[in-house]
Amino acid sequence: MSAAAETVSAGSARTARIVIYSLLVVLALVYLLPLYVMLTTSFKSLAEIRGGDMLALPRDPSWEAWTKAWSQACIGVTCEGIKGYFWNSIRLVVPAVLISTVLGALNGYVLTKWRFPGHKLVFGLMLFACFIPFQAVLIPMARVLGIFGLANSTTGLVFVHVVYGLGFTTLFFRNYYEAFPDELIKAAMIDGAGFFKIFWRILLPSSGPIIVVTIIYQFTNIWNDFLFGVSFSSGAESPMTVALNNLVSSSTGVKEYNVDMAAAVFAALPTLFVYIVAGRYFVRGLMAGAVKG
Amino acid sequence: MTTIEPVPIVTPERPRRSFTERLGTLLPKIVLAPSFAITLIFVYGFILWTVYLSFTRSRILPVYDLVGLDAYYRLWSQPNWYMAIKNLAIFGVLYISLCTAIGLFIAILMDQRIRAEGLLRPIFLYPMALSFVVTGTAWKWFLNPGLGLEKTMHNLGWESFKFDWLINTDMAIYTIVIAGVWQASGFVMAMFLAGLRGIDGEIIKAAQIDGAPVFAIYRRIIIPMLRPVFLSAFIVLAHMAIKSYDLVIALTGGGPGNATELPSTFMYSYTFTRSQMAVGSASAVMMLMGITAIIVPYLYSELREKRS
Numbered sequence A: 001m002s003a004a005a006e007t008v009s010a011g012s013a014r015t016a017r018i019v020i021y022s023l024l025v026v027l028a029l030v031y032l033l034p035l036y037v038m039l040t041t042s043f044k045s046l047a048e049i050r051g052g053d054m055l056a057l058p059r060d061p062s063w064e065a066w067t068k069a070w071s072q073a074c075i076g077v078t079c080e081g082i083k084g085y086f087w088n089s090i091r092l093v094v095p096a097v098l099i100s101t102v103l104g105a106l107n108g109y110v111l112t113k114w115r116f117p118g119h120k121l122v123f124g125l126m127l128f129a130c131f132i133p134f135q136a137v138l139i140p141m142a143r144v145l146g147i148f149g150l151a152n153s154t155t156g157l158v159f160v161h162v163v164y165g166l167g168f169t170t171l172f173f174r175n176y177y178e179a180f181p182d183e184l185i186k187a188a189m190i191d192g193a194g195f196f197k198i199f200w201r202i203l204l205p206s207s208g209p210i211i212v213v214t215i216i217y218q219f220t221n222i223w224n225d226f227l228f229g230v231s232f233s234s235g236a237e238s239p240m241t242v243a244l245n246n247l248v249s250s251s252t253g254v255k256e257y258n259v260d261m262a263a264a265v266f267a268a269l270p271t272l273f274v275y276i277v278a279g280r281y282f283v284r285g286l287m288a289g290a291v292k293g
Numbered sequence B: 001m002t003t004i005e006p007v008p009i010v011t012p013e014r015p016r017r018s019f020t021e022r023l024g025t026l027l028p029k030i031v032l033a034p035s036f037a038i039t040l041i042f043v044y045g046f047i048l049w050t051v052y053l054s055f056t057r058s059r060i061l062p063v064y065d066l067v068g069l070d071a072y073y074r075l076w077s078q079p080n081w082y083m084a085i086k087n088l089a090i091f092g093v094l095y096i097s098l099c100t101a102i103g104l105f106i107a108i109l110m111d112q113r114i115r116a117e118g119l120l121r122p123i124f125l126y127p128m129a130l131s132f133v134v135t136g137t138a139w140k141w142f143l144n145p146g147l148g149l150e151k152t153m154h155n156l157g158w159e160s161f162k163f164d165w166l167i168n169t170d171m172a173i174y175t176i177v178i179a180g181v182w183q184a185s186g187f188v189m190a191m192f193l194a195g196l197r198g199i200d201g202e203i204i205k206a207a208q209i210d211g212a213p214v215f216a217i218y219r220r221i222i223i224p225m226l227r228p229v230f231l232s233a234f235i236v237l238a239h240m241a242i243k244s245y246d247l248v249i250a251l252t253g254g255g256p257g258n259a260t261e262l263p264s265t266f267m268y269s270y271t272f273t274r275s276q277m278a279v280g281s282a283s284a285v286m287m288l289m290g291i292t293a294i295i296v297p298y299l300y301s302e303l304r305e306k307r308s
Helices: A010-042 A046-051 A064-071 A083-113 A119-128 A135-147 A154-178 A182-190 A195-206 A208-224 A227-232 A240-249 A257-277 A279-290 B019-054 B070-075 B079-110 B117-129 B132-142 B149-155 B172-197 B201-209 B214-225 B227-243 B246-251 B263-273 B277-307
Strands: none
Touching: A010 A064, A010 A257, A010 B079, A010 B117, A010 B132, A010 B172, A046 A257, A064 A257, A083 A119, A083 A154, A083 A195, A083 A208, A083 A240, A083 A257, A083 B019, A119 A154, A119 B019, A119 B277, A135 A154, A135 A227, A135 B019, A135 B263, A135 B277, A154 A208, A154 A227, A154 B019, A182 A195, A195 B019, A208 A240, A208 A257, A208 A279, A227 A240, A227 B263, A240 A257, A240 B132, A240 B246, A257 A279, A257 B117, A257 B132, A279 B117, A279 B172, B019 B277, B070 B277, B079 B117, B079 B172, B079 B227, B079 B263, B117 B172, B132 B172, B132 B246, B172 B227, B172 B246, B201 B214, B227 B263, B227 B277, B246 B263, B263 B277
16 A cells, blocks of 8 residues: 555645546546547437537437448448357357467476476577567568468467467466465375366366466457458458458448447457456456566 | 476386386376477477478469578668568557556556555456457457548537547557557556555555655656566566567558558468568567567576476
């Protein structure tokens, strides 16, 4: 605790409290404003958007823009809304998150409990891989996916996300298992337990929190990815973020801001939902990715 | 952090080992090998491949005859590339300093035994959960010159208010700063708040007893103690600034003209739409060098500290 403002007199202390609270409330409103505008716009009609005020509540709220964004809006040449792309993202995210998490857990286990000469170098190389600008691997990856017939496929994107997510998942589990007491592992070894048995029976049961952190981190990153999606997929195979960008930046026809906003909310919903449900773990994942323990 | 000496690989008690035993000792390496191999090939191999391409004359497709630094000469003679570097400097400096300043400011406010902390924290942090494309879309609408903020201000009676940064060549880059700061400053706040909570309260109490004013306590004692957090925040933000791509594409598309070109958008358009693969590769190599210069010393010191 680093609370201040205790020795000052009661009157000025109260003024200070009022200033602090009003500053925080104003700041909170500023942070909420874009979300508020996004939501209210999505419930308005186009006429109301053009004639009215961005900050005003919808006079006659309707789900019209939402249904249109979901199933009728034109993206590229097809006019079937974003639902197909939403499912693309789901089909991409689920396997990519699971595979990278399982591999990360096993890697972290080996790198902490079954160390071998050079384990630091191996970890260092995998860790640096988290930070490279992906522009430095885009061209070769496009070529390789093409050669293996995986260009413009969900399988190809799953592979890409697993490859470039491994560094982070390994980092999370390694730091977590580092603190896990070695005595338990040793005792299990003396009892004759093998590599997988120790992992399965001793480490995994106590890995709950780090599994949640890793899954949330990977889910958010992969769902929100745009660069890989736009580089390695196109048309009906695109993930949600790419479709949203195509919808919003298309210059043909009437600009339907309400539909754009509804589509943006659809794209934001899964990660916002995860954040609201498990915000604590979300922040922990971000911090673990930022501050190497 | 306590580091107990690592568990040694099971030492064999008998000189002759059966096949299963040998497999047992190799198993950990077999488990790790695929991930490591993948990293070596798809990260380091691909980086070398990109570096190689930057020494060729590749245009729409890769060609593999080396021509030396040709692509780098062409890269550094592109006005577009200078624009990208200049924009990255503007964006990077403002993004990092504003995120840090605002993040620290909110964290200090939040650390004053605020009653509604549980309610306020998620409000400052939720933008971080959004995709940059969503952020770009939202701010593009919010800052829309005809219907957005400008019109709202007119409705409020401020008739002369003019806000056309999105379509103003000189100002467009600042809209990216605004949206970027909105998205990441809450996260920096969380980092600083965690740092503030880790400070020993006794030191501050002692200073208060000595009669030091609040402002001085923060400036002289608390903020200097947050040095590691400043460093972490800088690394994260610098890294995000260099990689920023989605936000620019969604908010301005790199325009108007090339007003918001960044190295990331430059690389993409030269490689995939302008058929200048060698120049695109060269720009990617430049980006990699930039990030390496920031990350490697940081990772090196982080990994070293643990050893001691």
